[in-house]
Structure formats: structure tokens, C-alpha cells
Amino acid sequence: MWFNTLDFAVFFIVVWTLYWLLPLRAQNVMLLVASYFFYGYWDWRFLSLIAISTMVDYIAGLKIDRAATEGGPGSARRKKAWLIASICTNLGLLGFFKYFDFFIDSLSAVVASFGLDPGRLHLGIVLPVGISFYTFQTMSYTIDIYRGKMKPTRRLLEFALFVAFFPQLVAGPIERAKALLPQMLRKRRFDFYQFVDGLHLIFWGLFKKIFVADNLAPFVDRVFGVSLEQFAAIDPSGFAVICGAYAFALQIYCDFSGYSDIARGCAKCMGFELRLNFNHPFAAKNPAEFWQRWHISLSTWVRDYLYISMGGSRRGTVRTYFNLAVAMVLIGLWHGAQWGRVLWGAQQAVLLILHRMLEPFLAKLSWARGRLLDGLWGLAKMIFMFQLFCMGLIIFRALSVGQALDMFWRIWVWKGAADWSLVLPLLGYAGPLLIFEVIQVVLERDDLHRLERVPAWAKSAACAMVFYLLAFYGATAQSFFYFQF
Amino acid sequence: MRTWLRRAGVVVLFLLVLEFCARLDDWIRWGAPWWGPYSYAVLLVDDARGRHGRPQARFEKWQLNSYGFRGPEITMAKPKGVVRIAVAGASETFGLYETPGMEYPAQMQQLLDAEAPGRYQVLNTASVGMTLPRVIQQLRGWTRRFEPDVLIVLVAPTSYLYGTAPSFDPPAERPAPPLVDHVRIYRKSKTVLRRLVPTWIQAWVREGHTAWVVRQHEPGWVWQEAPPERVTLFREHLEALIDEVRSSAVQVVLVTHPAYPPESSGRYRALLARMRDGSPRSSEACLVGMEAAVNRLIQELGKKRGIPVVDLATILAKDRENFADMFHFTDQGARQVASALVKQILSLPAEGTISR
Numbered sequence: 001m002w003f004n005t006l007d008f009a010v011f012f013i014v015v016w017t018l019y020w021l022l023p024l025r026a027q028n029v030m031l032l033v034a035s036y037f038f039y040g041y042w043d044w045r046f047l048s049l050i051a052i053s054t055m056v057d058y059i060a061g062l063k064i065d066r067a068a069t070e071g072g073p074g075s076a077r078r079k080k081a082w083l084i085a086s087i088c089t090n091l092g093l094l095g096f097f098k099y100f101d102f103f104i105d106s107l108s109a110v111v112a113s114f115g116l117d118p119g120r121l122h123l124g125i126v127l128p129v130g131i132s133f134y135t136f137q138t139m140s141y142t143i144d145i146y147r148g149k150m151k152p153t154r155r156l157l158e159f160a161l162f163v164a165f166f167p168q169l170v171a172g173p174i175e176r177a178k179a180l181l182p183q184m185l186r187k188r189r190f191d192f193y194q195f196v197d198g199l200h201l202i203f204w205g206l207f208k209k210i211f212v213a214d215n216l217a218p219f220v221d222r223v224f225g226v227s228l229e230q231f232a233a234i235d236p237s238g239f240a241v242i243c244g245a246y247a248f249a250l251q252i253y254c255d256f257s258g259y260s261d262i263a264r265g266c267a268k269c270m271g272f273e274l275r276l277n278f279n280h281p282f283a284a285k286n287p288a289e290f291w292q293r294w295h296i297s298l299s300t301w302v303r304d305y306l307y308i309s310m311g312g313s314r315r316g317t318v319r320t321y322f323n324l325a326v327a328m329v330l331i332g333l334w335h336g337a338q339w340g341r342v343l344w345g346a347q348q349a350v351l352l353i354l355h356r357m358l359e360p361f362l363a364k365l366s367w368a369r370g371r372l373l374d375g376l377w378g379l380a381k382m383i384f385m386f387q388l389f390c391m392g393l394i395i396f397r398a399l400s401v402g403q404a405l406d407m408f409w410r411i412w413v414w415k416g417a418a419d420w421s422l423v424l425p426l427l428g429y430a431g432p433l434l435i436f437e438v439i440q441v442v443l444e445r446d447d448l449h450r451l452e453r454v455p456a457w458a459k460s461a462a463c464a465m466v467f468y469l470l471a472f473y474g475a476t477a478q479s480f481f482y483f484q485f
Numbered sequence: 486m487r488t489w490l491r492r493a494g495v496v497v498l499f500l501l502v503l504e505f506c507a508r509l510d511d512w513i514r515w516g517a518p519w520w521g522p523y524s525y526a527v528l529l530v531d532d533a534r535g536r537h538g539r540p541q542a543r544f545e546k547w548q549l550n551s552y553g554f555r556g557p558e559i560t561m562a563k564p565k566g567v568v569r570i571a572v573a574g575a576s577e578t579f580g581l582y583e584t585p586g587m588e589y590p591a592q593m594q595q596l597l598d599a600e601a602p603g604r605y606q607v608l609n610t611a612s613v614g615m616t617l618p619r620v621i622q623q624l625r626g627w628t629r630r631f632e633p634d635v636l637i638v639l640v641a642p643t644s645y646l647y648g649t650a651p652s653f654d655p656p657a658e659r660p661a662p663p664l665v666d667h668v669r670i671y672r673k674s675k676t677v678l679r680r681l682v683p684t685w686i687q688a689w690v691r692e693g694h695t696a697w698v699v700r701q702h703e704p705g706w707v708w709q710e711a712p713p714e715r716v717t718l719f720r721e722h723l724e725a726l727i728d729e730v731r732s733s734a735v736q737v738v739l740v741t742h743p744a745y746p747p748e749s750s751g752r753y754r755a756l757l758a759r760m761r762d763g764s765p766r767s768s769e770a771c772l773v774g775m776e777a778a779v780n781r782l783i784q785e786l787g788k789k790r791g792i793p794v795v796d797l798a799t800i801l802a803k804d805r806e807n808f809a810d811m812f813h814f815t816d817q818g819a820r821q822v823a824s825a826l827v828k829q830i831l832s833l834p835a836e837g838t839i840s841r
Contacts (some may be wrong), residue, residue: 007683460495464502471677472510 001041003262004209011038012266019035019270024187028161031270035166040132046128048342049093054163057138060086061145061152061159064470068148079146090135102337128188130170132334136301137164141177142326143305150178158184165443167266171259173277173297180272198268203463205261207470208254208433214475215429216251220244224397224407231403237416241407245390248397250430253281256295282379282389283441285381286359287351290389302327312474321356327350335396432469502669507669515545522666523760526659527614534626535619536656538612542762545822546585552631555579555609556591564606564631570597570830571608571633572630573620575641578611580819582809587816592823593830600831616644616651617722621729629733635833636730636806637826639797642779643760645715646767651722652718684755691758698765708767711774720782727790738829739787741798742778743822745808756811791828800825 001008015034019027040047060082067078101124141162144150153159162181168174223244225231236244256279266276277297284290291299303312307327313320325346332345391408398404410416454462520662528547538553550558563569572578574592580588590609597605610628617640624636644651679687681697688780699707723739730737745756747769757769767775780798787794800821801807807818814822 006683456491456495457498459500460499464499465506468503468506469508472507472673 001038003259003266004206004214010220016269020124020190025157027188028157028184031166032157032161034143034162035161035164035169038166039164039169042129043126049097049131050126050164053090053093053135053138054160055088056089056411057142057163058152058156058159060142062154064142064145065152080198083142083146087139090139091207094131094135097125097131099333100339101125105472106339123255123401133172133174134163134169136174136298137177140174140208140301141181141304144177144401153181153185155185157404165267167263167272168274171256171263172295173260173275174301175274175297179275191271193270195269196271196355198265199266200264201261203265203466203470205258205263205265208258208261210474211469212429212433213251213258215253216247216254216426217475219425220248220251220397221354223247224399226402226442227400234280236407236410237419238411238416239416240413240422241394241410243422245394247255247426247430248393248435249386249390250426252393253278255432280414280437280441282386282437283382285378286385287348287355287388290385291352298331306330321353324352324356326353340395340398340401343401343404344392347395351389351392432466500627503656503670503809504668507673511545511669516543517545521667522596522662524662524672525613526662526666529659531652531656531659535622536612537627543834547580555588556594557608559606559608559631561630563762567603567606568605568635569622569631569633570605570635570637571610571628571631572637572639572826573615573628574611574639575615575644576611576613577641577814578609578639579613579615580609581613581813583814583816585820587819589819589822589826590815591822593827596823596827597830600827614644616640617719617726618651621722621726622653624729624733626728634702634737635636635736635738636797637738637740638726639742642719642742642775643764643767644773645779646712646717646764646771647773648766650718652717660739685751688751688758691755691762695758695761695765701709706766708771711778712771716775716778716782719779720786722783723786727786727792731790736833737792738826738833739783739792739794740826741783741794741796742776742812743803744776745811746803751838752805760811793833794823795829797822797825809820 001011006143015030018030022030035049036050039050063082064079067075067082140423141152141159145152158181161184162175162177165175165180165184222234223240225234225238264276267274275297277295279293279296281290281294284293307323310326311319311324312323315323328349329342329345332341332343334346335341335344394407395401395404398407486836508517508519511523512519513568517523523544525544525547527544528539528549529536530542530543530553536556538549540549540551540553542553547555549555552559552561554667563621564713568803570593578588578590581619583589590607590611593607594607597607608625616624617638620638620640628636710725727737745753747753747757757772760772761767761769764772771811777800780796782795786792801818807815809815809818
């Protein structure tokens with residue numbers, strides 16, 4: 001049930017209406033049933049995985065806390081054992097469903113050397129929607145309890161709801177239990193302004209998804225192709241590859257941030273606050289800042305539970321670079337069981353490491369004086385960072401490593417002529433988005449709804465224009481890009 | 486009170502801006518006028534020739550040339566050495582769902598140009614709702630001036646199932662456009678709603694309306710099979726067309742009418758409901774029966790009078806790739822139709838012309 005379908009609209013209206021008619025406990029029961037229905041709408045069989053993850057982490061959380069509370073000999077070992085059980089269960093589910101076939105295919109030569117047939121070991125496993133998100137979310141719960149940062153909840157219903165909460169279940173934001181669980185436990189009151197904010201977010205998210213992302217998707221497919229044979233037939237010029245990379249950057253940003261906005265909007269309409277997941281990432285001036293603005297919930301998760309656990313930046317320069325590399329490669333792998341994604345993660349790691357190495361020298365380069373030159377220098381850095389991001393996206397989106405290299409080669413040798421007609425659809429679909437994004441960045445507002453000083457008539461006119469584009473130029477419903485993560 | 490007035494003002498402004506966007510959109514994309522109604526009706530004109538395409542008219546993707554035909558500009562005088570093929574019919578021929586330039590007469594032109602560049606010229610003389618009597622009248626009063634060598638006729642049998650059967654009488658005066666025709670956003674919204682609302686709901690609403698219309702009439706009002714008097718009328722009109730064309734020594738090619746076949750899918754149900762809503766007197770069996778009866782008639786008359794018949798009803802594969810709805814073609818379907826007709830054209834003997 002995609003957010004951009006009539007089915008979801010009907011589902012949400014029914015759920016929202018029932019929600020505000022019920023008292024707290026019944027609200028949570030209804031939300032849990034609705035969330036399971038929402039997830040089961042794709043494939044009811046995978047509800048069992050959510051149930052497993054929920055039960056294991058619920059019990060593990062209680063046991064870890066009990067061991068910590070009781071103390072005594074062996075408590076540390078018991079704590080660790082339950083933590084390992086939680087992590088192994090979640091990563092085991094994730095590893096099996098997402099990566100088993102990938103590793104079998106990648107290690108086929110090794111597998112064959114043992115006299116085994118890799119083809120027979122390839123299971124053709126279906127990837128459950130959202131598994132990369134909810135497993136990370138539940139692991140953060142047990143890890144935070146282990147670290148003493150929070151106490152476990154004994155309320156299984158609310159915990160199950162925390163795991164399966166439908167607005168953010170299948171594509172984030174990856175929430176922390178400390179932030180979301182208390183909201184599940186306390187009474188929610190209807191707040192008209194919060195509800196309107198939620199509607200604004202849903203509206204803006206739908207615009208980004210339906211008008212920008214879904215309209216750019218065919219354009220991207222026409223450059224990258226949907227198969228290597230098709231790519232060979234398309235034979236794009238270097239200019240077309242660049243346009244395709246820009247289009248894909250906008251597509252993936254609008255697709256993912258659009259989903260996050262809709263998720264946050266739906267949650268707001270029910271009195272919940274989900275974290276901001278994208279904070280104008282194209283305004284980033286360097287790789288480190290980029291990862292503070294892009295997929296914030298994932299990058300902070302990896303920082304808090306992997307990078308810092310490995311020592312972060314506390315164990316010397318070389319170890320810091322190593323930790324960064326591991327973290328980013330795993331982020332790449334999280335994005336898909338493909339070597340292209342791993343390489344993309346590696347590219348991001350290289351950028352981050354280079355930035356760290358060069359930062360002291362870059363700071364000394366601050367020759368810009370005055371607000372205008374400072375602004376221009378900042379703009380130049382943003383544009384440069386965007387180019388670096390797009391280069392990485394060529395690796396991310398390419399159907400194979402070979403295709404990615406081919407596309408870089410086409411840019412390098414500037415194969416073919418520049419076809420400026422390709423720029424028109426790009427500007428046409430991305431133009432309105434860029435205008436709003438620039439306004440928000442310049443005004444330093446987080447969300448569109450905070451433009452309080454704009455008169456109501458101007459907001460009404462702007463909404464009408466955006467609504468028109470959404471209703472009459474929105475592409476037909478396509479799935480969200482991150483659903484298969 | 487002031488708060489409510491302010492809120493109402495915001496809502497009104499919202500709607501006005503939507504309407505402005507719709508008009509701006511139409512102006513940029515189609516060169517539509519800013520004021521006045523803008524609908525399909527702008528493509529038609531009623532005059533001494535009857536109802537036909539308005540010269541130089543444009544509505545969205547549909548653009549008519551100086552002679553009211555869909556297609557490129559032509560001269561009335563036939564260029565020397567060119568074989569002119571006039572294609573007559575209703576919306577299937579005029580082209581509804583196809584990308585501009587992909588309606589089957591245009592694709593015929595492309596195929597014939599590939600075969601023999603500059604040798605053939607295809608004129609799309611069709612307009613939406615054109616019946617056999619209108620084809621005959623247009624032929625007499627207009628099409629013959631273009632000296633076609635060949636006339637291809639594809640007429641929908643369903644026009645014989647409406648309340649008023651096709652006739653040679655002048656068309657009824659078109660009522661003034663309703664007020665909603667002046668509201669561009671209303672028309673555009675209907676298109677979006679059709680896309681969003683599930684087809685089963687659309688079918689259910691239309692079926693309900695059809696059932697209500699049927700209830701206003703006496704039992705037995707609904708035709709359960711092809712009404713014999715309408716089939717006979719079709720035969721008479723077809724014979725009249727053949728006589729008219731024969732008298733002018735132009736070669737005529739008849740075409741059987743292809744249709745999306747009955748099936749149990751939701752999509753078919755929605756299409757059928759839409760069809761029946763326009764012709765509530767016709768049951769599904771009647772619609773299917775009329776198609777079969779008319780196609781049999783075309784084959785029979787063609788054989789009897791020595792006229793080539795292209796059996797599109799058999800040739801065109803009946804799947805969703807060829808049909809956008811029950812009768813109208815997709816780009817691919819139009820291609821198949823064009824190919825079949827071009828094959829027939831190329832096998833025809835030496836051309837003749839209509840004398841003025």
C-alpha cells in the first residue's frame with residue numbers, strides 16, 4: 001500500500017477518524033492492528049518476521065535490564081548474551097533475507113571450489129519490505145538499554161506499536177525508542193495546528209514524490225536503461241549521462257524525502273512527532289555536512305551504534321579513517337545487496353576521509369571577505385558537493401560496475417553532442433521544488449509550514465499552484481525507491 | 486465573522502488560482518483562448534454541409550487543417566501523380582487516445598511514404614460521432630472536391646443503438662454549452678478523477694445510472710439482441726454509401742468494426758458500463774450482437790457487390806495493447822489497423838477519381 005495511492009488515502013482517513021474517537025489504550029490497539037494490516041497488505045507472510053523481531057527485542061530488553069538491576073557475578077555476561085541474542089536475531093533476519101543470495105552469487109567461485117553448485121544454493125529469496133528499517137529500529141532499543149540510556153518498557157502493546165508503527169515502518173525515519181516510545185505511552189490530544197502542519201507535510205511529500213520523483217523516473221531510465229542491453233542501445237552521450245545523474249539525484253531525494261515527509265505528516269495528524277530525516281542535503285558544503293543532512297536517521301544510527309562503538313575518532317587518525325570506511329561501506333551495503341552499492345559506500349568513505357584530511361587546509365583558504373563573496377564561496381562549495389554526490393549516484397544507480405565505469409568514461413571523453421533539450425524536462429519538474437528549497441534554505445526554516453510570516457493569501461495561491469502541478473502533472477503511482485530496502 | 490470571511494476568501498482565492506493555472510496551462514500547451522468555453526465542441530461546426538470539422542480548429546492535442554480534417558495541410562487540388570485515400574469514420578478513425586500523429590490514418594501515411602514516398606496522400610475526413618448518413622452527405626458536399634481515388638469506411642455500429650437512429654436529417658441544433666464548460670478546472674478534474682477512482686466504483690456508479698434510466702421505461706424496453714430494424718437501417722445506409730461511391734468511380738474499401746471482446750475482468754465491466762450509460766437501451770448481448778450482425782453485413786455486401794473488405798474484426802488481436810477502451814485504439818492498435826489497410830491499398834487495381 002504505497003502512500004501515493006487511493007488505497008492508502010482511504011486507509012488513512014478511516015484510521016485517523018477511528019483514532020480520534022477512541023481512548024488511549026484503544027487507540028494503540030487500533031493503531032497496531034492498522035499497522036499490521038498496512039504491512040500485511042503487501043505480503044501477510046512477512047508479518048511473522050516483525051513479530052519475531054518484536055518478541056525477541058521485547059524480552060531481550062527486559063532481561064538486559066534485569067541483569068543490570070540484579071547485578072552480581074555473571075550479570076555483565078548475561079547482559080551481553082541477551083544483547084547478542086537481539087543483534088544476532090535482527091541481523092540474522094536481515095542477513096538471510098537481504099544478503100544470502102548476494103553472498104552466494106558473489107562467492108560462487110569459492111562455493112564451487114568446495115564441490116557445491118552455487119545455482120542450487122541460490123534461494124531466490126523475496127526481500128520483505130522495510131526489513132532494513134525495523135530491524136535497525138528494534139536493535140537501537142536493546143542497545144540503548146544495554147548502555148543504560150533508557151529503561152525497557154513492560155507494555156508489550158506499545159512496544160509492538162513502536163516496532164510496527166505504519167507511517168515509518170517500511171521506509172523510515174528510523175526512530176529511537178527514547179523518542180517514540182514515550183509518545184506511544186502518553187495521551188495524545190488533538191491539536192489543530194499540529195494537524196494542519198501534518199497536512200502540509202503530507203501535501204509537500206506527495207508533491208515531491210508524484211510530481212518530481214515519479215516524472216523524473218522515466219527520464220532516468222532513458223539514460224541508465226533498465227537492462228544492460230537497453231543501455232547499449234541507448235548509447236547516451238556524456239551530456240546525457242550528466243543530466244541523468246542530476247535527474248537521479250533529484251529523483252532519489254524527492255522519492256525518499258517525500259516519503260519521510262508523508263510519514264511525518266501522517267504521524268503528526270495523529271499527534272506523534274517523528275524526527276526530521278532530510279534537512280536540505282543539497283545545501284551541504286562538504287561530505288560531513290552532507291551526511292548530517294541526508295537520511296539523518298540512518299547516518300546517526302550508524303554513528304551512534306557502529307562508528308562510536310568501534311572507537312569513533314578517539315583512537316587516532318588511522319583508526320578513525322578505518323572506522324569511517326567501515327561505517328560508510330556498511331551504509332552502502334545497507335542500501336542494497338549489490339557491489340555497486342558497496343562501491344558507492346566506499347566512494348562516500350573516501351570523500352569523508354579526504355575532507356577530514358584536507359579540512360585544516362581548506363579552513364585556511366577562507367579568502368572570501370564580505371557577505372556577498374562569502375555567499376558565492378558557499379554556493380560554489382554547495383555546487384561542488386552536489387557534483388561529488390551525483391558522481392557517487394552514477395555508481396549507485398548503474399546496473400553494474402562496468403556500466404558505471406562506462407558512464408564515467410563517456411563524461412571523461414565527452415562522448416557525443418550536448419542535447420540541451422534534455423535540460424528542459426529536468427528544469428520543468430525540478431524547478432518548482434528548487435524554488436521552494438532555496439526559499440527554505442535562505443530563510444533557514446526546517447519545514448515549509450514554518451513560513452508564518454507569509455500572508456495567508458500568498459500561501460493559498462502557492463498551495464493552489466503546487467496542487468495543480470501535483471494533480472495534473474503528477475505521474476502515475478510508482479513504488480517508493482527505498483521500499484525494497 | 487471576519488475570521489470566517491477571511492477563510493472563505495482564502496478558499497475562493499485557492500479556486501481562482503487553480504482556474505488561472507488551468508487556463509494558463511491550456512494557453513501554453515495548446516494555444517487555447519483565455520476566455521470562453523474550451524471543449525471538444527470547438528472542433529465542430531454546423532453549416533450547409535452538415536456537422537463537420539471546423540477549419541483550423543484546435544482543442545488540446547487535436548488539430549484540424551484548413552479543410553477541417555485532422556492532419557497536415559493539403560491542397561484541394563490533387564497533386565499530379567498522387568493517389569488520394571480518404572478515410573471516413575467516427576472517433577476510431579479521428580483518433581481519441583493515440584499520441585498525435587499516431588491515429589491510424591496518419592500511420593497509414595507513414596507506412597505508404599515508406600513504401601513509395603510522395604505517391605500516396607491519406608486524408609482523415611472522420612469526426613467524432615460521424616454516422617453513415619453523415620459520411621454520405623460529406624462525400625457529396627465536400628470530400629469529392631478533393632478527388633479521392635480510394636475511400637475507406639470504418640463506421641461504428643453502436644451509433645445505431647442510440648435513442649435516435651442515424652438519418653439524413655440535419656443534425657439537431659447543439660445546445661449552448663453548459664456553464665461548467667466555462668470552468669476549465671472542472672473538465673480537467675474529471676480526467677484526474679477517472680484516473681484515481683477505481684474502475685469498479687466508476688462501473689458501479691454508471692450501472693446505477695443506467696438501471697435508473699431503464700426503470701423510467703416500460704418492461705421490455707431494453708434490447709436483448711441486435712434490433713432487427715436498426716440492422717436493416719444500417720444495411721440501407723451502407724447500400725446507399727456504396728451506390729454513392731460507385732456512381733463516382735472511386736474505389737471503396739469497407740472495414741469490419743473491431744471491438745474489445747467480452748471478458749470477466751473489472752476493466753471490461755467498467756468499459757461496458759460506460760458504453761451502456763451512453764446507450765442504456767442496449768444490453769451487453771445487444772451490443773455484442775450488433776457488432777456481429779453489422780460485421781456480417783459488411784462482409785456479405787462486400788462479397789455481393791465486389792467490394793474489398795478488410796476484416797479488422799478478425800485481424801486485430803483483441804488485447805489491451807491494441808485497445809484503449811472497447812472500440813478505440815492505442816498507438817500500437819492503430820499501427821496494426823494501418824498495416825492491414827495499407828496492405829489492402831497496395832493490392833488495389835489502378836485508381837479512378839471522382840468527377841466533379
